Amino acid sequence: MAVDAFAETLAAAQAGDESAFTTLFRALNPAVVRYLTVLCGSMGGSTMAEDLAGETWIAALRTFATFEGDERALRSWLLTIARARWVDAVRASARRPELVTDTTPDARAPDDVEAQVEIGFTTDWALSVIATLPPDQAEVVTLRVVGQLDVPEVAALTGKTDNHVRVLTHRGLKRLAKLLGEQGLLAAQQKQL
Numbered sequence: 001m002a003v004d005a006f007a008e009t010l011a012a013a014q015a016g017d018e019s020a021f022t023t024l025f026r027a028l029n030p031a032v033v034r035y036l037t038v039l040c041g042s043m044g045g046s047t048m049a050e051d052l053a054g055e056t057w058i059a060a061l062r063t064f065a066t067f068e069g070d071e072r073a074l075r076s077w078l079l080t081i082a083r084a085r086w087v088d089a090v091r092a093s094a095r096r097p098e099l100v101t102d103t104t105p106d107a108r109a110p111d112d113v114e115a116q117v118e119i120g121f122t123t124d125w126a127l128s129v130i131a132t133l134p135p136d137q138a139e140v141v142t143l144r145v146v147g148q149l150d151v152p153e154v155a156a157l158t159g160k161t162d163n164h165v166r167v168l169t170h171r172g173l174k175r176l177a178k179l180l181g182e183q184g185l186l187a188a189q190q191k192q193l
Contacts, residue, residue: 006070006071007070010024010074014064014065014067024074028078031146031147031148032056032057032078032079033050033053034049035083035142035146035147036048036049036052036056036086038130038131038138039086039135040052040089041131041135041138046124048089052082052085055085056081059081059084059085060077060081075149076153079143079147079149079157080157083157083158129179133172133176134172136168137169137171139158140168141168141173143157144165151165151166
């Protein structure tokens with residue numbers, strides 16, 4: 001979104017314009033959900049990530065009218081809130097056991113096909129590959145790539161130093177490159193068979 005358009009949209013959303021808020025939500029929520037999907041991993045995957053994203057936006061709404069900053073600052077602020085919601089969920093799950101049932105509710109409405117296609121297999125695949133990294137590398141790579149945050153923003157959000165963020169990003173990307181190279185080799189071998 002252009003700087004002037006973002007400023008106008010933010011001001012309108014803070015003044016209560018539902019359409020402007022929807023525009024911001026549609027622009028920023030995918031990054032929030034993707035980040036949380038990587039963090040949630042085996043805890044509940046995309047369903048938990050979507051729930052936490054909703055909690056993130058509810059928490060953001062409490063002080064949304066007083067937010068000041070550009071689009072990057074808003075994205076960073078939302079991802080900071082999302083991380084706090086995830087930490088709360090991890091703590092809560094450690095305090096109470098999970099109820100396991102033999103039925104799984106259908107989380108998507110049948111008419112939500114367009115949204116499923118928009119997210120697509122490639123995004124789900126990419127997030128699942130990132131989720132195979134050690135948790136600290138997965139989080140940092142997701143914040144840098146999906147969240148589009150710079151090193152100091154990621155360091156502030158995660159409580160790590162700038163150098164630690166750089167090292168984790170480098171190691172994560174190197175590990176992903178190796179993994180993707182191996183998968184490419186396996187796919188080529190399977191085609192020959």
